[in-house]
Amino acid sequence: MGREARERRFRRWGHQPGWVLPRAIFATLAFFPKAPQKRPKADFVTFSKANLGGSIIRHLRDANRPFTNAEFAGSEISIESQSMWTDRRLLDLFGIAHPIVQAPMAGAMDTALAVGVARAGGLASLPGGMLSHEQLRDQTEKFRAEAPGKPLNLNFFTHKPPVHNNARANAWHNKLVPYYEEFGLDSNVQVPTRNRAAFDGTMCTVVEQLKPEIVSFHYGLPEATLVKRVKDAGCKIIASATTSDEARFLEDNGCHAVIAQGVEAGGHRGMFLSNEITTQLGTFALVPQIADAIELPVIASGGIGDARGVAAALLLGAAAVQIGTAYLFCPEAKITSPHRTALKSGGATVLTNVLTGRLARGFVNRIIRELGPISDTVPDFPLASAALAPLHEKAQAGGSGDFSAMWAGEAAPLGIEMPAFELTQALAEGAQDLLRKTGKN
Ligand SMILES: Cc1cc2nc3c(=O)[nH]c(=O)nc-3n(C[C@H](O)[C@H](O)[C@H](O)COP(=O)(O)O)c2cc1C
Numbered sequence: 001m002g003r004e005a006r007e008r009r010f011r012r013w014g015h016q017p018g019w020v021l022p023r024a025i026f027a028t029l030a031f032f033p034k035a036p037q038k039r040p041k042a043d044f045v046t047f048s049k050a051n052l053g054g055s056i057i058r059h060l061r062d063a064n065r066p067f068t069n070a071e072f073a074g075s076e077i078s079i080e081s082q083s084m085w086t087d088r089r090l091l092d093l094f095g096i097a098h099p100i101v102q103a104p105m106a107g108a109m110d111t112a113l114a115v116g117v118a119r120a121g122g123l124a125s126l127p128g129g130m131l132s133h134e135q136l137r138d139q140t141e142k143f144r145a146e147a148p149g150k151p152l153n154l155n156f157f158t159h160k161p162p163v164h165n166n167a168r169a170n171a172w173h174n175k176l177v178p179y180y181e182e183f184g185l186d187s188n189v190q191v192p193t194r195n196r197a198a199f200d201g202t203m204c205t206v207v208e209q210l211k212p213e214i215v216s217f218h219y220g221l222p223e224a225t226l227v228k229r230v231k232d233a234g235c236k237i238i239a240s241a242t243t244s245d246e247a248r249f250l251e252d253n254g255c256h257a258v259i260a261q262g263v264e265a266g267g268h269r270g271m272f273l274s275n276e277i278t279t280q281l282g283t284f285a286l287v288p289q290i291a292d293a294i295e296l297p298v299i300a301s302g303g304i305g306d307a308r309g310v311a312a313a314l315l316l317g318a319a320a321v322q323i324g325t326a327y328l329f330c331p332e333a334k335i336t337s338p339h340r341t342a343l344k345s346g347g348a349t350v351l352t353n354v355l356t357g358r359l360a361r362g363f364v365n366r367i368i369r370e371l372g373p374i375s376d377t378v379p380d381f382p383l384a385s386a387a388l389a390p391l392h393e394k395a396q397a398g399g400s401g402d403f404s405a406m407w408a409g410e411a412a413p414l415g416i417e418m419p420a421f422e423l424t425q426a427l428a429e430g431a432q433d434l435l436r437k438t439g440k441n
Pocket of ligand 1: 155
């Protein structure tokens with residue numbers, strides 16, 4: 001995206017002219033402070049000369065060179081803008097500067113993205129749903145080494161074990177046979193898939209050892225004894241709700257905050273009290289309903305693609321936002337090239353169950369068009385993805401995402417490619433500007 005287009009985008013998010021830095025470097029330093037005299041003292045990010053890293057100074061000289069997270073390594077950035085937010089419940093609970101939670105995205109990210117967000121003052125998350133214990137330990141250690149002192153959210157799935165049903169597995173297999181034949185694949189050969197394991201006692205022991213500041217759950221909560229163990233380890237617990245009933249359940253069963261996941265959201269629906277698709281509401285309707293239904297702070301999630309979405313969510317009653325798809329645009333996201341291409345080309349997304357056996361939102365591709373988007377013969381989550389794995393591998397090798405899960409939310413067309421540090425700062429600054437205009441901040 002060119003400088004002018006990018007500047008236009010930021011203006012739409014609420015930024016105004018009058019930056020302290022020369023216009024020539026506006027595009028690459030959009031998260032830098034405005035002129036101090038135009039804003040109250042505690043309202044801008046301060047960079048003292050002493051703590052500006054050499055690479056940042058080089059960057060100031062060379063406006064066209066993109067700014068990377070690595071350049072922040074070792075440099076201390078004092079963030080005063082955190083005092084701007086009027087609702088401090090989640091800032092204080094999590095120990096963060098901005099009410100922005102980077103969504104955990106299993107299979108799409110690792111520490112690189114999380115570190116950028118943490119350094120910018122948001123809450124970093126690492127998805128544990130598809131990681132072994134060792135991988136989770138390694139990533140946590142790496143995060144802590146690269147973002148010392150920053151809080152971390154470790155995220156887990158809590159789905160019920162799948163019910164193996166041979167009749168359904170065979171029926172699904174038969175639907176896939178023509179595709180296997182088209183690619184010259186033996187439909188009886190299984191390809192190992194990355195496991196989506198539900199949170200259990202052994203993973204809980206790992207959590208007790210790692211002691212992340214926050215643990216988040218998707219698809220409901222684990223059994224009460226595990227919830228207690230996580231709390232006793234000193235972790236705050238948050239979890240996704242897609243209805244007011246689910247939010248009340250989470251409040252009654254030990255959560256410290258509730259993520260209200262609207263139907264616009266990319267990835268799997270966190271629904272757990274019902275499988276009924278008609279219960280699923282958009283973020284605009286869901287957030288105020290959940291905010292009214294419970295006492296706990298609410299984290300709005302789904303379809304929040306820029307600073308306008310952040311500000312709107314806070315006005316709807318959320319105390320913070322959780323953002324996934326917008327972070328997929330960051331160079332640090334670990335996604336396949338067909339997925340990145342789909343993000344950039346702004347394709348349509350749809351709710352589908354044919355890729356994993358569970359409702360999720362992603363880009364429409366061939367398998368969704370031809371067998372879905374919703375099928376009642378698909379095997380239980382996560383078995384359906386194993387059946388598709390050989391086709392996914394083969395198509396990906398040819399550069400195609402025809403049989404792959406390319407999760408993304410409805411706000412994908414709003415995405416801007418920039419490092420996670422910049423994105424987090426731009427979202428926070430833009431939302432603060434918008435809220436100031438409404439007199440709500
Ligand atoms: C690629 C992708 C992977 C995701 N994986 C997870 C996950 O592992 N755990 C989880 O709790 N949520 C996951 N989500 C859902 C997010 O937590 C969040 O609800 C969603 O991204 C918010 O909507 P948005 O994508 O419109 O910002 C995923 C979302 C995406 C886009």
